[in-house]
Amino acid sequence: MNNINIEEIVKEATLQIKDANLESIENIKVKYLGKNGILTQILKSLSNYSIEDKKRIGSITNKAKNDIENEIELKKETLKKAMLEEKMQKEKLDYSSNFYFPFPKGSFHPIIQAIEDISSVFKSLGFSIAQGPEIETEWYNFEALNISGNHPARDTQDTFYLDGAKELLRTHTSPGQIHVMEKQKPPIRVIVPGKVYRNEASDATHFSTFHQIEGLAVDENITFVDLKAVLSDFIHKFFGPSVGIRFRPSHFQFTEPSSEVDVQCIFCKGKGCNVCKNSGWVEILGCGMVHPNVLKAVNYDSEKYTGYAFGIGVERVTMFKHGIDDIRLFFENDLRFLKQF
Ligand code: DAH
Numbered sequence: 001m002n003n004i005n006i007e008e009i010v011k012e013a014t015l016q017i018k019d020a021n022l023e024s025i026e027n028i029k030v031k032y033l034g035k036n037g038i039l040t041q042i043l044k045s046l047s048n049y050s051i052e053d054k055k056r057i058g059s060i061t062n063k064a065k066n067d068i069e070n071e072i073e074l075k076k077e078t079l080k081k082a083m084l085e086e087k088m089q090k091e092k093l094d095y096s097s098n099f100y101f102p103f104p105k106g107s108f109h110p111i112i113q114a115i116e117d118i119s120s121v122f123k124s125l126g127f128s129i130a131q132g133p134e135i136e137t138e139w140y141n142f143e144a145l146n147i148s149g150n151h152p153a154r155d156t157q158d159t160f161y162l163d164g165a166k167e168l169l170r171t172h173t174s175p176g177q178i179h180v181m182e183k184q185k186p187p188i189r190v191i192v193p194g195k196v197y198r199n200e201a202s203d204a205t206h207f208s209t210f211h212q213i214e215g216l217a218v219d220e221n222i223t224f225v226d227l228k229a230v231l232s233d234f235i236h237k238f239f240g241p242s243v244g245i246r247f248r249p250s251h252f253q254f255t256e257p258s259s260e261v262d263v264q265c266i267f268c269k270g271k272g273c274n275v276c277k278n279s280g281w282v283e284i285l286g287c288g289m290v291h292p293n294v295l296k297a298v299n300y301d302s303e304k305y306t307g308y309a310f311g312i313g314v315e316r317v318t319m320f321k322h323g324i325d326d327i328r329l330f331f332e333n334d335l336r337f338l339k340q341f
Pocket of ligand 1: 288
């Protein structure tokens with residue numbers, strides 16, 4: 001018995017392992033490493049050799065045994081993986097086939113779609129998205145926003161108070177500004193979309209639940225020009241590049257100066273129609289420069305930082321965009337209406 005033979009045996013085994021499948025690999029294992037396997041036989045026959053040969057042949061044979069064993073294990077792993085892969089491919093569902101599905105295809109509610117569309121415009125302008133709670137305290141909903149206990153501005157937001165009047169359903173998304181500023185230091189560019197609630201009788205333009213998207217930017221050197229640029233960009237991306245925009249002076253407690261923004265009626269191009277109530281313009285949002293008292297409420301240095309804020313009425317812009325004349329349609333779940341979106 002010489003070394004060449006063992007090398008030949010290993011070579012031959014390697015070739016067989018290469019072509020093996022999961023069944024034949026077991027036979028190969030028995031053939032070379034089994035009780036009566038080729039290499040086992042060699043080891044058994046060592047007693048016939050001189051001590052020197054015993055050592056030499058024994059060590060090469062043991063190495064060959066280990067090598068073949070490793071190769072077999074590796075091959076087994078590869079074969080098992082391939083088998084699993086094949087099984088998964090076979091069991092993969094073909095979603096393009098016309099299998100039986102007993103439910104009609106759904107779609108997102110038009111308000112959710114609008115929130116997604118508006119959010120993606122602001123995301124492209126570098127804003128991130130935050131959420132605020134729908135149950136607030138008076139401090140977040142009013143006081144931190146510079147609306148004190150007996151200020152007449154509270155009258156315009158009829159509020160649902162909860163047990164003990166300590167908590168309330170937020171009347172606007174503006175408290176989201178406070179939550180964000182409490183958690184973060186400037187620079188801030190964020191929008192806060194969500195539901196708001198007011199204790200109002202419903203009619204074609206009022207409902208006790210609706211949606212707003214709050215916007216807030218705070219940094220050094222922010223001016224009204226930044227506010228105008230961002231809102232104009234949003235309006236042109238949402239309503240079309242040539243639509244007219246008008247900033248009208250207004251009043252909000254939490255901004256100074258404040259403004260309301262009108263968009264030229266997209267249906268009559270400003271000539272006057274029933275959508276714009278013959279005015280040629282439709283109001284879509286309120287905005288302004290963040291009032292220093294609001295910055296102080298969250299312990300920001302109001303000498304160092306300035307900012308702007310805005311609040312978009314989601315139902316309002318959606319009604320305008322699609323020429324919908326009754327806000328209640330959004331909440332009635334009538335599929336004849338919802339299927340159009
Ligand atoms: N919170 C106001 C409302 O519900 C809307 C609003 C106006 C939000 C001006 C703002 C703003 O952030 O700057 O009527």
